[in-house]
Amino acid sequence: MRVLETGNHLVALAARVAGVEVVPAYPITPQTQIIEKVADLIAEGEMDAEYIPVESEHSACAALVAASLTGARAFSATSSHGLAYMHEMLHYAAGIRAPVVMANVNRALGPGWNIWCDHQDSISQRDTGWLQVYVASHQEVADTVIQAYRITEDHSVLLPLMLNLDAIVLSHTYMDAEVPDGEQVSRYLPPYRPLWKLDPRFPVTHGSVVYPSDFSETRQSMQEGQDNARVAVRQAAREFKEIFGRWHGDLVDEYRLDDAEHVIVAMGSLAAESRVAVDRLRGDGHKAGVLRVRFFRPFPFDELRELCEGRKSLLVIDRDFSYGMEGALFTEVKSALFGHVSVSIKSLIVGLGGRDVTYELIGEMTLKAARGELDGVTWGDSHITGAHRVTMECLDEFKKILDN
């Protein structure tokens, strides 16, 4: 079915054909249209799922995991502070090996209160054990929801997946996309068959106290699940192409990399933006390319090492920052390449709080990185503006009052 839809609505439409059975839902801008669309589809009789209008995101994740543990295919969506609120539940979901899928509309965390795009929310959850994918187009949004359950429910994986899509840029803009029909999807995605579940025929205790003597192995097993996910992700992408004829990359996605000397490494819509920058640079005679990190967890070590070999410069774009350290993608790319590939790597921090990032800026920075004109870390176009002067003035006035 060909539609003209927002990224958010495509998430809901894809969740429907993926046969999700339980959807706990709590609204947060800019995710709301996902759960509203699901509610509409159910009310109109077009989707057969149990809708749980929970009273908080922490509860959304609790209901999500609990439903999954009974053997049902469960789905939810959140963003930013909602994701942060459910942080302890994210650890729980991975630790109890619930293969749930949750769309996260990447939005900045406050204060200041900001509903626009950056990756701080999902980056802050990278240690939880969840698989993380960052999509870069409306079509990829729809297709990845379907691929997601193929990956998470694989018995060698059984880890939850966070499907990240950029706020406003993808969630709220309209593009045309193909939503596969249920029959096609059922050829690709079989019904969920859990390895174990809560069932009166099976009186087993899940998740009780585990002493130090036994704990480590459960964690090693989670890492195994992540490693196995690399295979599952590649397989899911390959088979998706065979059945639906579309390819968005697997762990990474490449654009004009073959003979590229200068590579932009980025995630999400900025990686799509970078393609435009690359086309312009190429037009000016510079051999540039984009290496889009699609799956951030598991981190694509092998692909990075292979694809960055022999390049002249890398520019890693982060739409996030790990305060006291660096942009997370920058750190992890360097870590992957250390001891394997020697290349100049520079970091660009842009787009925080949804600030617009132009392909001109990306192109300019890529060239500067190529010429060695950048410091290690460059904060895009961030500088104290006139608006911040107001904060300074308030502080001055307070000082006068406090000093008296």
Add this chain to the structure above:
Amino acid sequence: MSEKDKEVGYITSLSKPVKGCAGDTGEWRVFRPVKDGEKCNECLLCWVFCPEASISREDLEIDYQYCKGCGICEVECPTGAITMVKEEKR
């Protein structure tokens, strides 16, 4: 990890129900309940109140393997058929 360790078993903690999951909890006792069968009127109160399910419903005999010696049975027995006695040294 050995081949056996690589089996599904470590995915998450799944535990099986079994009596005595804390071992022979009878070893916790300082006092043990002793029943005088002649005084027992089979009211079943001791069976209902035993936190350890260590008084059998059928014959109202005490299972000393798990009885922790809490003393509730002595207090609640309406006929005084149970007495708490200092446990022997083992």
Add this chain to the structure above:
Amino acid sequence: MVSFKELPEEELFLAGSTACQGCPASVALRIAFKALGRNTILLVVASCTSVLQGSYPLSAIDLPLVNVLFATGGASASGVSAGVKALVKRGELEEEPNVLVWAGDGGTYDIGIQSLSGAAERETDFIYVCYNNEMYSNTGTQRSGATPLGAWTTTTPAGKIHPRKDIAQIMIAHRIPYVATVSLAYPLDFYQKMLKAKDIRGTKYIEILAPCPPGWKFPSSQMIEVSRMAVQCGMWLLYEHEDGETRFTAATKRIIEGKVKKRPVKDYLEIQGRFSQILASKEGKEAEDLLEQEVSESIRRLHGWVPEYI
């Protein structure tokens, strides 16, 4: 009226668990499971029960059980309930099993109140049992919103200065089909209320007073007697609320009807070490009076008025 002989024999809470001697949760679990039977999915909220069930790889509970995070009792129940509905729809389960949440007062009165409230508003079909030992027992007997005025806990070493909440009343205000309070000293009353809850559709809330020997500081052998005294002095009222009506039951009913004299709160306070400090202090009489007032006020709220013989 059920007699002890009719209580099912099968034990689903098995002997030899890691529970303390005389643990009220042990007795409560045994009786609750006898009422609900094997066709039950159990969710245990972080509490003593998370620990007394034993540690991996052994368990003392012969039911499908998942241990859930502290704040998530209600929400997890909503998830399980939706999940089993989906499975029945799909034809993979024949009937929906009982969904039982087992939480302490910490996970109910304080950190878990939000998700319990949400589940009740959503009319989630489950039984929520709060076994209330009036403190955070599992972490070492710290105060909770259920700790009564004057009680010692490790975080109220001079005695709690605030009164406790009344969650059962809050659940009545949620307009759920069944709310009941029970005491281990009246096990048939407890059993019958569980049976009733089992057959009602919607959210059912049952609260058990669970006197904890180490936390309340009394010998383990007195556990049932303390449960009894709590009811006899009114500090724990036994009632059920159904179809918009509150009915007292068992010993509370006899007290309200004047058939049995209510004991003074002082008698109950004196048998527990957790009140010895406040009773010996100059605030002792005031605390006692405030607690008697709390009893009267609870009766007034449930009954409409307080009979003059109480």
